[in-house]
Amino acid sequence: MKKVVFASGAVLMLTLGSAQTPVLAQEKTLTISVYALAQDEYKQIVYDPFEKICGCKLVVETGNSVERLAKMEANKANPVVDLAAVSMADALAASRAGLIDKIDTAKLQSFDKLYDIAKDPNGDGMSVGYTFYATSIAYRSDKMKIESWADLLKPEYASHIAWPNVTTNQGPPALYMLGQALGKDTPDLKGAIEAVGESKDDIVTFYEKSSQLVQLMKQEEIWAAPIGRFTWAPFAKLGLPVAWAMPKEGQTGGMNVMILTKGSKNRDLALQFMDFWLSTEVQTKLAEKMIDSPANRQVKVSDEVAGNLTYGEETAKSLKLIPSAVALDNRAGWVKSWNETVGQ
Amino acid sequence: MFQNRAEALALALPAAIFAAAVFLVPVIILLSDGFRDPVGGWTISAYTDFFSNSLNQTVFLRTLRLGAIVTVVSAVIGYAAAFAIVSLEPATKGKITGLVVLPLMISPVARTYAWIVILGRTGIVNQAFQALGITDAPLRILFSETAIFIGLLQLFLPLMIISLISALENMPKDAIPAARVLGANWFQVFWKVVLPLTKEGLVIGGTLVFTGSLTAYITPAILGGSKVLMLETLMYQQVSVSGNFVAASVIAFILIVMSFAANILLKRVATARNKVRSQG
Numbered sequence: 001m002k003k004v005v006f007a008s009g010a011v012l013m014l015t016l017g018s019a020q021t022p023v024l025a026q027e028k029t030l031t032i033s034v035y036a037l038a039q040d041e042y043k044q045i046v047y048d049p050f051e052k053i054c055g056c057k058l059v060v061e062t063g064n065s066v067e068r069l070a071k072m073e074a075n076k077a078n079p080v081v082d083l084a085a086v087s088m089a090d091a092l093a094a095s096r097a098g099l100i101d102k103i104d105t106a107k108l109q110s111f112d113k114l115y116d117i118a119k120d121p122n123g124d125g126m127s128v129g130y131t132f133y134a135t136s137i138a139y140r141s142d143k144m145k146i147e148s149w150a151d152l153l154k155p156e157y158a159s160h161i162a163w164p165n166v167t168t169n170q171g172p173p174a175l176y177m178l179g180q181a182l183g184k185d186t187p188d189l190k191g192a193i194e195a196v197g198e199s200k201d202d203i204v205t206f207y208e209k210s211s212q213l214v215q216l217m218k219q220e221e222i223w224a225a226p227i228g229r230f231t232w233a234p235f236a237k238l239g240l241p242v243a244w245a246m247p248k249e250g251q252t253g254g255m256n257v258m259i260l261t262k263g264s265k266n267r268d269l270a271l272q273f274m275d276f277w278l279s280t281e282v283q284t285k286l287a288e289k290m291i292d293s294p295a296n297r298q299v300k301v302s303d304e305v306a307g308n309l310t311y312g313e314e315t316a317k318s319l320k321l322i323p324s325a326v327a328l329d330n331r332a333g334w335v336k337s338w339n340e341t342v343g344q
Numbered sequence: 345m346f347q348n349r350a351e352a353l354a355l356a357l358p359a360a361i362f363a364a365a366v367f368l369v370p371v372i373i374l375l376s377d378g379f380r381d382p383v384g385g386w387t388i389s390a391y392t393d394f395f396s397n398s399l400n401q402t403v404f405l406r407t408l409r410l411g412a413i414v415t416v417v418s419a420v421i422g423y424a425a426a427f428a429i430v431s432l433e434p435a436t437k438g439k440i441t442g443l444v445v446l447p448l449m450i451s452p453v454a455r456t457y458a459w460i461v462i463l464g465r466t467g468i469v470n471q472a473f474q475a476l477g478i479t480d481a482p483l484r485i486l487f488s489e490t491a492i493f494i495g496l497l498q499l500f501l502p503l504m505i506i507s508l509i510s511a512l513e514n515m516p517k518d519a520i521p522a523a524r525v526l527g528a529n530w531f532q533v534f535w536k537v538v539l540p541l542t543k544e545g546l547v548i549g550g551t552l553v554f555t556g557s558l559t560a561y562i563t564p565a566i567l568g569g570s571k572v573l574m575l576e577t578l579m580y581q582q583v584s585v586s587g588n589f590v591a592a593s594v595i596a597f598i599l600i601v602m603s604f605a606a607n608i609l610l611k612r613v614a615t616a617r618n619k620v621r622s623q624g
Binding site for chain 2: 070200204206216
């Protein structure tokens with residue numbers, strides 16, 4: 001009997017023990033929260049070199065931005081994360097919720113090297129952009145001609161397109177541009193949502209993951225879809241005549257930013273990390289691997305690499321981004337009117 | 345088997361603690377969120393809100409409808425297949441049963457992605473339809489209820505067939521010939537002899553298929569997408585896009601209730617038939 005109890009106890013101890021990782025008490029630790037994208041490359045280009053420079057331990061938490069923000073909110077009183085990478089609108093949401101602090105940009109040597117739009121994207125001093133991307137339309141140039149965002153909904157095209165669901169990062173910007181094309185550009189995006197709603201039975205799908213689109217394009221299930229530039233590379237490699245549209249209303253897009261948690265005990269270390277990530281060296285390496293388009297204007301890359309990124313001052317200036325406050329104040333309303341008009 | 349209860353309990357203890365800590369407690373916390381009033385106390389307002397929304401109603405009814413259709417169709421096909429398999433030689437029977445089980449060993453992601461190729465505009469189904477002159481232009485099958493139905497049926501049919509095979513094997517060998525000799529037609533044989541004798545297999549298979557269809561995520565996500573939402577895909581949207589954990593917990597609770605209700609209902613139907621028989 002004793003043996004059995006002992007054995008079961010031992011099994012339990014083993015299970016619990018293996019879940020813990022030893023932490024060296026004397027070591028400085030910086031905890032960052034990032035998108036779960038290209039982590040192998042980030043480790044190689046950003047995380048490992050930084051650990052060597054700072055002599056500290058970097059703990060990386062990943063997930064989508066909704067989950068990560070919810071976690072920061074839950075740990076508000078006793079913050080775990082020191083620095084987070086989120087979208088512009090989520091940075092404003094975190095700021096409104098009192099989760100983050102102003103960034104002391106005087107301590108960032110790379111700050112002056114950034115494009116102007118990346119320096120203070122929300123105009124509140126609470127975030128710094130580290131990458132941005134254009135959103136436009138990838139389309140089969142042998143099957144259709146795209147000169148305006150509204151062309152996608154032409155009766156002869158609508159049954160061959162995928163449109164981003166309103167809940168994706170590309171959804172609202174695409175609707176925003178469609179609204180501009182239709183001359184109905186109100187912050188509630190009602191005109192654009194109604195136009196999509198009228199074609200909803202024709203439109204092949206409202207995609208949630210852009211990775212799905214490559215296969216649909218390959219199978220000729222779709223001829224066109226609004227996508228972010230960061231997903232362009234696999235389309236270009238399909239061996240089909242796929243082109244990147246330059247609609248007359250322009251391109252839209254988004255920006256990802258870094259924020260600093262209020263009450264973080266590792267502020268200097270977090271700033272050191274932020275500066276490292278924004279440095280010309282690191283931003284160049286990330287660009288060359290086609291992971292992030294650089295926010296640092298001193299980054300120089302080959303034409304081939306530039307073609308797969310959102311690159312250059314002109315492009316940066318020309319992007320029509322939805323202001324964060326508009327996105328934040330209307331997000332719930334967009335999803336609601338989308339669900340009422342398109343979702344059923 | 346054990347000399348005293350304490351030994352048995354001690355052996356069960358690690359598993360029990362593990363299940364309680366990582367399953368039971370989190371589930372209770374999760375589900376209680378749906379009943380918590382933000383102001384304090386308890387309320388069912390999250391549920392009334394959920395059902396008063398027309399999109400949620402559509403999604404709820406669609407999930408129920410597709411689950412029921414998949415279960416009924418897999419029962420019909422399942423009986424036919426199970427009959428054919430149990431009448432085979434033992435060696436062949438083993439091989440064929442193995443083939444039925446084989447798809448269960450392949451990842452549902454791979455299986456579902458295959459359907460995108462098969463059901464697409466340039467896929468084999470549309471090519472065949474056009475070659476046979478059934479349609480002129482390719483049909484749109486992907487991203488529809490039909491696509492989800494096909495995907496779910498393929499996913500869960502093996503479970504129904506296996507349940508029915510074991511039920512049919514346990515049926516007395518002479519039951520069908522006896523019924524025939526006594527003048528029953530094939531419909532009567534099935535309805536009055538086979539069905540009552542295999543109902544347990546049907547209840548098990550039906551519960552597995554129905555619950556599986558309700559709670560499948562990958563198939564409706566890939567073959568239906570956000571154009572044809574089911575409760576599972578709606579739940580994912582609520583958590584990971586809207587951050588609305590209360591609505592997600594409401595959906596989780598509804599799914600659990602639907603699964604239990606299906607099992608109870610199927611058992612009831614089975615026992616009700618028993619009573620009719622014993623009275624008649």
